[in-house]
Amino acid sequence: MIARALSSPWQALVEHRRQFAGRTLSSLFEADPDRVARLSLSWDDWLADWSKQRVMPETMALLLDYASERNLESWTAALFAGEKINVSEHRPALHTALRQQSDAPLRVDGEDVVPAIRSAQSRMRALATQLRGGLRVGATGRPIHDVVHIGIGGSDLGPALVCDALCPSGARRDGLDVTFVSNVDPEHLTRALAGLDPATTLFIVSSKTFTTTETLKNAQSARDWLAASLGGGASLAAHFVAITANTEAARSFGVAGSDVLPMWDWVGGRYSLWSAVGFSIVVRCGWETFNALLAGAASMDEHFRQTPLERNLPVLLALVDFWNAQLLGCPQRVVVPYAQALALLPAYLQQLVLESNGKSVTRDGTALARSSAPALWGEPGSNSQHAFFQWLHQGTHVVPVEFVVPVRAAHPLGDQQSILVGNALAQAQALMAGKPLAQVREELSARGLSPEAIEAQAPHRVCPGDRPSTTLLLPELNARRLGQLLALYEHRTFVEGVLVGINSFDQWGVELGKALAGPLLTALRGGAEPSQADASTRALIAHVRALARRG
Numbered sequence: 115m116i117a118r119a120l121s122s123p124w125q126a127l128v129e130h131r132r133q134f135a136g137r138t139l140s141s142l143f144e145a146d147p148d149r150v151a152r153l154s155l156s157w158d159d160w161l162a163d164w165s166k167q168r169v170m171p172e173t174m175a176l177l178l179d180y181a182s183e184r185n186l187e188s189w190t191a192a193l194f195a196g197e198k199i200n201v202s203e204h205r206p207a208l209h210t211a212l213r214q215q216s217d218a219p220l221r222v223d224g225e226d227v228v229p230a231i232r233s234a235q236s237r238m239r240a241l242a243t244q245l246r247g248g249l250r251v252g253a254t255g256r257p258i259h260d261v262v263h264i265g266i267g268g269s270d271l272g273p274a275l276v277c278d279a280l281c282p283s284g285a286r287r288d289g290l291d292v293t294f295v296s297n298v299d300p301e302h303l304t305r306a307l308a309g310l311d312p313a314t315t316l317f318i319v320s321s322k323t324f325t326t327t328e329t330l331k332n333a334q335s336a337r338d339w340l341a342a343s344l345g346g347g348a349s350l351a352a353h354f355v356a357i358t359a360n361t362e363a364a365r366s367f368g369v370a371g372s373d374v375l376p377m378w379d380w381v382g383g384r385y386s387l388w389s390a391v392g393f394s395i396v397v398r399c400g401w402e403t404f405n406a407l408l409a410g411a412a413s414m415d416e417h418f419r420q421t422p423l424e425r426n427l428p429v430l431l432a433l434v435d436f437w438n439a440q441l442l443g444c445p446q447r448v449v450v451p452y453a454q455a456l457a458l459l460p461a462y463l464q465q466l467v468l469e470s471n472g473k474s475v476t477r478d479g480t481a482l483a484r485s486s487a488p489a490l491w492g493e494p495g496s497n498s499q500h501a502f503f504q505w506l507h508q509g510t511h512v513v514p515v516e517f518v519v520p521v522r523a524a525h526p527l528g529d530q531q532s533i534l535v536g537n538a539l540a541q542a543q544a545l546m547a548g549k550p551l552a553q554v555r556e557e558l559s560a561r562g563l564s565p566e567a568i569e570a571q572a573p574h575r576v577c578p579g580d581r582p583s584t585t586l587l588l589p590e591l592n593a594r595r596l597g598q599l600l601a602l603y604e605h606r607t608f609v610e611g612v613l614v615g616i617n618s619f620d621q622w623g624v625e626l627g628k629a630l631a632g633p634l635l636t637a638l639r640g641g642a643e644p645s646q647a648d649a650s651t652r653a654l655i656a657h658v659r660a661l662a663r664r665g
């Protein structure tokens with residue numbers, strides 16, 4: 115383990131970090147007039163600028179050496195070739211196949227998966243056309259008018275994000291409204307159903323395994339809601355479409371075989387919005403939009419696959435993430451989309467990044483020599499400027515911030531877009547420049563404050579600055595650009611996993627809580643207490659039971 119930790123590219127990075135200590139971001143800009151050109155990249159009208167990060171061109175060169183030593187290019191080739199890089203589940207991670215634009219064969223266990231993908235896509239398209247055209251009727255013969263998507267985690271976050279970003283609810287164009295329900299909290303489904311007519315409502319039940327408690331409970335409650343007004347029986351099948359790799363379970367639930375759209379083992383849940391899990395996107399936004407999303411992601415795939423590491427956007431951004439997390443020890447990262455349409459992006463990224471790279475062992479099961487992925491959080495700007503930016507500017511923690519900024523507005527209103535973009539750039543500038551004591555004193559003095567008042571006020575107004583950020587400018591937010599953005603984050607997450615040696619495609623950590631929930635549920639219903647329960651859990655169970663008895 116020590117030998118691995120002391121591999122020479124790693125040691126070179128550790129040494130470089132030592133030389134780096136004490137240098138401020140402003141001094142780095144002063145020392146290198148070409149800094150922005152050397153620490154930014156334009157691609158397809160994007161501009162990624164990480165010159166405000168605590169790196170130098172030499173840092174990037176050392177990180178690239180490290181990436182080569184980690185065999186990044188071979189891992190990337192293995193990902194695209196459908197090799198079984200998800201070693202703990204013996205599966206490929208072939209989400210890129212779902213957006214591949216050509217029909218070039220891609221084999222999993224000797225079988226070309228491309229024909230199955232094309233067939234699923236034409237079924238999605240046909241079913242959505244039927245729904246959108248008012249040709250799908252419910253049990254009473256009335257056309258379906260509202261759609262509720264039931265799913266959780268990767269079977270929810272991707273399509274919910276894309277629908278919210280591209281086809282907001284209420285702004286109905288030619289599509290149907292789709293409401294997303296994920297939480298087993300009864301309030302979620304209850305709110306979604308308020309105002310809907312069972313006779314004209316269809317449920318899309320999205321679950322790769324078709325065993326996830328939250329999704330199955332919500333689907334059963336949805337079926338009960340339908341049955342209460344339409345009567346039970348086989349006619350309710352007209353109100354369900356399922357997306358799953360477990361066709362048998364979906365059919366036993368009561369979904370007609372022709373309404374079960376496939377998923378495959380070789381697509382991870384959090385990488386699945388490009389599969390039939392994206393059916394709700396087709397229903398709400400139309401096939402053209404979904405296709406443009408796929409094409410956008412495919413263009414990022416090609417860039418990632420073909421471009422040398424030193425000009426490769428996902429790779430370079432992942433290297434900066436690696437530097438921040440592993441060498442500078444930042445335990446968090448913040449993503450702030452300056453786009454209300456991307457309000458769900460942080461939640462989507464939390465699953466993508468943290469479920470992928472929140473692991474403590476390497477692919478071969480040995481303890482990680484590095485740390486796992488930093489916590490990731492965020493909220494849209496400019497709202498968040500009025501919430502946690504205070505903490506970013508003056509708190510004691512230094513956390514790298516990522517500004518994701520579509521430049522052109524989808525729906526311009528006066529000069530509001532310029533104000534939004536200007537705010538993003540100003541925040542990045544403010545984080546780096548800060549406001550030194552001398553400047554604060556000067557400003558207070560110019561306002562005529564007494565020397566005593568200046569000294570009392572000044573410490574509160576100082577912003578230390580020297581806080582790192584990356585700015586991603588994309589020309590606009592449309593389906594193609596969103597596809598590129600999400601594929602960028604997917605590949606970046608994969609690269610981060612390769613750099614620390616993690617299998618980014620399993621999620622065994624979520625199983626334990628699921629397993630313990632069963633016996634606890636029995637106890638909450640008045641049954642035996644779980645034999646393994648600790649004193650705290652037993653006390654909590656007792657309190658819940660007491661409240662339940664009081665009604």
Ligand code: F6P
Binds near residue numbers: 268384
């Ligand atoms: O949270 C664990 C998880 O397995 C995710 O990886 C997955 O996206 C989610 O649950 C939903 O799983 P399913 O699609 O099988 O219902």
